[in-house]
Amino acid sequence: MNRIKQKLQEDSPSAGRAGKILSIYFSAGYPNLDDTVKIIQDLEKSGVDLIEIGLPFSDPLADGPTIQESSTAALKNGMNTALLFEQLKDIRKTVSIPLILMGYFNPVLQYGVEAFCAKCEEIGIDGLILPDLPLDVYQEEYEPIFKKHGLINIFLITPQTSDERIKAIDDASEGFIYMVSSASTTGAKQGFGAEQLDYFDRIANMKLSNPQIVGFGISNAETFEQATKKAKGAIIGSAFIKHLTANGVAGIGDFVKQIR
Amino acid sequence: MKSYHADERGYYGEFGGAFIPEMLYPNCEELRQNYLNIMEEPSFKDEFHQLLKDYVGRPTPLYFAKRLSEKYNTKIYLKREDLCHTGAHKVNNTIGQILMAKKLGKNRIIAETGAGQHGVATATVCALMGIQCVVYMGEIDIARQAPNVARMKMLGAEVRPATSGSKTLKDATNEAIRDWINNPVDTHYIIGSVVGPHPYPDMVARFQSVISEEIKNQLQEKEGRKNPDFVVACVGGGSNAAGAYYHYLDTPEVGIIAVEAAGKGIDSGESAATSALGKIGIIHGSKTLLMQTQDGQITEPYSISAGLDYPGVGPMHAHLFASGRGEFISITDDDAMKAGLELCKLEGIIPAIESSHALAIFEDRKFNPDDVVVVNLSGRGDKDLQNYIDYFKL
Numbered sequence: 001m002n003r004i005k006q007k008l009q010e011d012s013p014s015a016g017r018a019g020k021i022l023s024i025y026f027s028a029g030y031p032n033l034d035d036t037v038k039i040i041q042d043l044e045k046s047g048v049d050l051i052e053i054g055l056p057f058s059d060p061l062a063d064g065p066t067i068q069e070s071s072t073a074a075l076k077n078g079m080n081t082a083l084l085f086e087q088l089k090d091i092r093k094t095v096s097i098p099l100i101l102m103g104y105f106n107p108v109l110q111y112g113v114e115a116f117c118a119k120c121e122e123i124g125i126d127g128l129i130l131p132d133l134p135l136d137v138y139q140e141e142y143e144p145i146f147k148k149h150g151l152i153n154i155f156l157i158t159p160q161t162s163d164e165r166i167k168a169i170d171d172a173s174e175g176f177i178y179m180v181s182s183a184s185t186t187g188a189k190q191g192f193g194a195e196q197l198d199y200f201d202r203i204a205n206m207k208l209s210n211p212q213i214v215g216f217g218i219s220n221a222e223t224f225e226q227a228t229k230k231a232k233g234a235i236i237g238s239a240f241i242k243h244l245t246a247n248g249v250a251g252i253g254d255f256v257k258q259i260r
Numbered sequence: 261m262k263s264y265h266a267d268e269r270g271y272y273g274e275f276g277g278a279f280i281p282e283m284l285y286p287n288c289e290e291l292r293q294n295y296l297n298i299m300e301e302p303s304f305k306d307e308f309h310q311l312l313k314d315y316v317g318r319p320t321p322l323y324f325a326k327r328l329s330e331k332y333n334t335k336i337y338l339k340r341e342d343l344c345h346t347g348a349h350k351v352n353n354t355i356g357q358i359l360m361a362k363k364l365g366k367n368r369i370i371a372e373t374g375a376g377q378h379g380v381a382t383a384t385v386c387a388l389m390g391i392q393c394v395v396y397m398g399e400i401d402i403a404r405q406a407p408n409v410a411r412m413k414m415l416g417a418e419v420r421p422a423t424s425g426s427k428t429l430k431d432a433t434n435e436a437i438r439d440w441i442n443n444p445v446d447t448h449y450i451i452g453s454v455v456g457p458h459p460y461p462d463m464v465a466r467f468q469s470v471i472s473e474e475i476k477n478q479l480q481e482k483e484g485r486k487n488p489d490f491v492v493a494c495v496g497g498g499s500n501a502a503g504a505y506y507h508y509l510d511t512p513e514v515g516i517i518a519v520e521a522a523g524k525g526i527d528s529g530e531s532a533a534t535s536a537l538g539k540i541g542i543i544h545g546s547k548t549l550l551m552q553t554q555d556g557q558i559t560e561p562y563s564i565s566a567g568l569d570y571p572g573v574g575p576m577h578a579h580l581f582a583s584g585r586g587e588f589i590s591i592t593d594d595d596a597m598k599a600g601l602e603l604c605k606l607e608g609i610i611p612a613i614e615s616s617h618a619l620a621i622f623e624d625r626k627f628n629p630d631d632v633v634v635v636n637l638s639g640r641g642d643k644d645l646q647n648y649i650d651y652f653k654l
Contacts, residue, residue, distance in 0.1 A: 058425065058557040059543070061437050062281040068424050080555040105279060106542045110556030131281035132542065156282040160444050165285070180283060183444045 003098035003126045004152050004175040007049055008211050008232065021176075021213055021233025022224070022260060023050035024240050025102060027070035028087070029079025030056075031244050036087045037094075038249050044097050046256035050213075052129065052235065055084060055103030062131050064187035066238035070245075081111045085119050092124035100154065102129040113142055117149040127152035127175055135172060154178050159199045163206065170208040179203060179212040179231060186216055187238030192226050204230035224259050264509035264576070264585055266465075270458020273583060275575035278457035280545040283441040287449075288545075290364065292459045298363045299356075299466060311355050312470060315388070316345045318352075320471075322478035322634070327606040328619075334627035337488070338637045339475055341500060342611065348639030349468060349500045350381035354450055356467030358385040361448035368447040369393045372422075372436040374401055374429035375566030376408025377639065378452030383417035393417040396435040398428035401566065408643065426560045429570055433544050453497025454574030457545030461502075461574050468503025475634055476507055483632055490515040490627065493636040494617040496532070496568035498577045500638035505580075515587065517625070518577060519618045521563035522590035532561035532569045533590035535581045543571065549578040564593035564647065565613040567639070591620040597651050599623070600641065612639030613647060 008021065024043050028036045036053070043051050056074040060067060091099070101120065108116045108130060120128070128151055133142070138153060146153050152175040157166050159182060169177060182188075182196050192200075196217075203212060211232035218227050219239035227234040236259065243255045270276045270292075278288055298304055312318040320340045329336045341349035354371075361369060369386050371393070373379030379395040386393035395412055399421040402409055412419050425431040433456075440449045454461040454468075476486040491508055493501035495518045508514040523531035531537060538549035543558055551559045551571040563569040573581075580586030591599075600616030603609050611619065615638045627633055641648065648654065 058559075059430065059434055061434055061544075062283060062441065064438070065424070072425065075557060080557075082555075104542075106550075106552070106558070107556035109541060110539075110552065110554065131283075132279045132545070134277075134279060134285070137277065137279070158283050158286075158444075160286040161282060162286070183283065184442050185283075185438045188442060 002150060002152055002175070004050070004100070007098050008176055020228040021049045022256070023052060023213060023233060023235040024048050025052040025054055025235060025237035026240055026244065027054040027056050027067065027074045028084050029074030029077045030070040030241070031073070031248055033077040033079060034087070035249050036084065037091060039252065040091060040095055040099070042249065042252040043256070044095050046253040048097070048256055049233065050098050050100065052100045052102045055081060055101055055107060057104040057107060060104060062185055064185040064238060066187045066241050070241045081107050085123060088123045098126045099124065100127040100129055101125055105130045105133045114145050117145050117151055120151055121149035125151065127154055129154045129178060131156055135169060139172060156180050159183055159195070166203070166206065166208070170210055173210045175210065176232065177208065177210045177212045178235070179214045181214050181217045181227065184216055188217070190217070190219070191223060192217065197226070200227070200230045221259055264580060266458070266462040266576070270462060272575045272579035274540070275548050275578040275582070276458055276461060277547050278545055279542045279547060280457045283444070284437070284457070284545070287440060287444050288457050294364065295360065295459050295463050298360055304359060304363065308356055308359055312352065316351050316355065317343060318470065319474040319478070320344060322475060322482065324482065325607050328603065331606065332622040332627070333629050335630065335632045337479070337632065337634045338609070339471060339504065339634055341471065341636060341638050342609070342615065342640035346381045346384050347642060348377050348381070348612065349471065349503060350378045350452060351384065352470055352503065353452065353464050353467045353499060354378070354381040354385045357448070357450040358389050358391065361391070361450070362389065364448060366446060366448035367391060368443065369450055370396065370436050370439050370447055371450045371452060372396045372429065372432040373452065374398070374432065374569065375643065376401070376405045376412065377567060377643065379417070379419070380408055380411045380415070382450050382452070383412040383415035386417060387415045394439065395419050396422050396432040396439070398422045398426070398432045400427045401429065401432070405566065428560065430558065437544065453499040453570070454502040454576055455497040455544055455546055455570070455572060461546065461576060464499055465502040465506055465576060468499050469506035471500070471503035471636065472505060472507040475504070479632070479634070487511060487514050488632040488634045490517055490631065490633045491636070492517040492519065492618050492621060492633060494519045494568060494614045494638060495573055495577055496521070496570045496614065497572070498574040500636050502574060502576055504634070504636035516580060516585060517587045517589060517621065518580065519621055520588060520590045521565055521568035521596070521617055522592045523562045523564070525592055526590055530562035532563040534571065534573045535588040536590055538572065546572070546575050548572050548575045549581065565596065565617065567612070567614040568617065589621050589625060591617045595620040595623065597648070600648070601652065609637070610641035611637055612641050613644045615639055
């Protein structure tokens with residue numbers, strides 16, 4: 001069984017607060033080119049439930065300054081798709097938690113979608129998040145390729161997504177739905193207002209068949225708790241990258257501990 | 261019959277579509293569902309055409325360039341978009357989109373700009389309508405295009421520097437898109453070219469199509485025929501070209517010539533000739549030809565003309581290239597500058613450096629003496645004076 005599905009079906013994930021999933025995002029190749037494996041291993045040891053490995057892109061449209069900068073720095077360090085696969089080739093010898101690759105569609109298209117998915121399967125990647133690969137194109141052109149290689153494609157919803165479209169996305173989803181907390185790029189907002197909390201309630205009341213994991217705007221224990229009151233889990237990206245910028249790969253465990 | 265227009269989903273052949281993150285889906289969907297209906301409303305059409313006439317100064321002349329024609333032994337007509345208010349064809353689109361934004365109930369406008377021409381055209385129509393305007397411009401472009409930055413400020417727009425990536429047009433576009441993600445309800449994004457996610461390429465092409473509509477009528481009057489043998493335009497993103505080709509796309513007897521910026525030469529590493537150097541990929545929400553690394557990272561183009569240094573082309577043009585419907589020619593900085601100066605001397609018209617690229621084809625591309633060749637003179641050269649001064653040591 002796909003590790004993402006398995007993780008989300010477990011009643012009590014590895015650590016902490018009653019069954020809530022903590023997912024961490026980082027840009028591969030940042031702060032140093034060869035930090036990728038060490039970061040993944042330390043995150044697993046620290047009790048994180050899911051890891052999103054960011055494939056850096058020159059033009060990350062949906063990202064705020066923090067992830068833009070880590071992405072640019074990673075590219076400058078020499079990161080590319082083939083190198084990331086090379087770094088990850090033995091990752092399943094030491095790490096067992098679900099791993100997701102997150103990036104923009106163009107580098108995947110250039111690598112070749114089929115070749116990319118085959119490589120993911122070979123390494124033991126469980127899912128992909130490609131925000132600019134739209135639902136209709138995925139379903140018409142790529143779904144069979146993803147399925148053939150055991151990859152779950154994670155879709156996003158936002159506060160502006162219509163109920164009708166949320167249902168369509170729920171139907172097309174496996175694993176979980178990536179619930180963008182507010183109308184923003186990554187790392188933009190601090191804390192949640194009434195509007196976000198209403199949105200969290202609204203989605204919870206829709207009784208979707210897939211669990212939701214909230215991303216964008218979660219940076220500390222307080223926002224993690226708010227985001228996961230109704231949802232299954234939450235994702236931290238920019239705040240973790242800021243931690244890496246300040247501390248390098250030291251103290252990853254301390255960062256995770258202060259979240260939960 | 262095969263059509264070179266966009267299909268219902270915004271595809272030109274295999275190019276186009278809407279490769280956008282979910283955050284942009286409602287905005288683009290709202291526009292997609294409404295743009296054709298709004299453009300068909302009589303009140304919209306009336307206001308659009310009235311403004312094009314009284315405010316922009318349309319129709320722009322179709323001018324028979326006698327001395328230029330003699331020199332190259334063919335019949336060259338210039339479509340004088342350089343005479344539009346604000347100095348280029350860009351304003352045709354911004355007039356259309358500001359009216360569209362009003363119909364959609366938006367009260368805030370954002371735009372990207374490279375050299376500043378589209379920014380000025382957007383700031384202009386926002387002033388005209390009394391709507392708040394924010395223009396994103398690369399930090400590097402702000403430094404080298406000070407007069408246009410000043411124009412935008414005089415017109416009441418806020419110019420925000422794009423400080424990410426290479427700090428030029430593509431990054432300004434990224435920043436505008438990020439702004440739209442952060443302001444999805446009240447804001448309309450006025451894209452300046454036939455690029456971006458569906459329905460932008462088609463919508464912008466329709467607003468610019470007034471150019472070829474006028475050419476047809478004017479040519480009928482002057483030559484007794486609606487169709488030229490060739491229509492020539494420069495292509496960066498490709499909005500002036502899309503407008504000049506529009507009514508001829510599905511008329512195979514009209515040759516379509518697209519002129520790209522070769523910069524310092526196609527193989528120099530400093531070029532913007534996307535058809536020669538690009539591969540299919542995704543930029544700013546559109547699947548099109550794109551200059552990129554083998555790894556799929558978008559590369560920075562170069563041209564002496566700020567309006568042509570975009571790493572992609574609109575999907576319409578990618579399809580014209582891939583299908584063979586369009587003839588693509590690339591012109592170096594040097595040849596463009598020479599052709600620009602030649603137009604000054606022969607016809608008393610100082611062209612924008614973008615348009616000079618289109619004029620430069622006559623040196624090598626020969627036409628028959630009775631061929632009617634329409635060149636879209638997309639903009640005037642005032643904005644480029646400093647470049648001309650530096651280049652020719654005037």
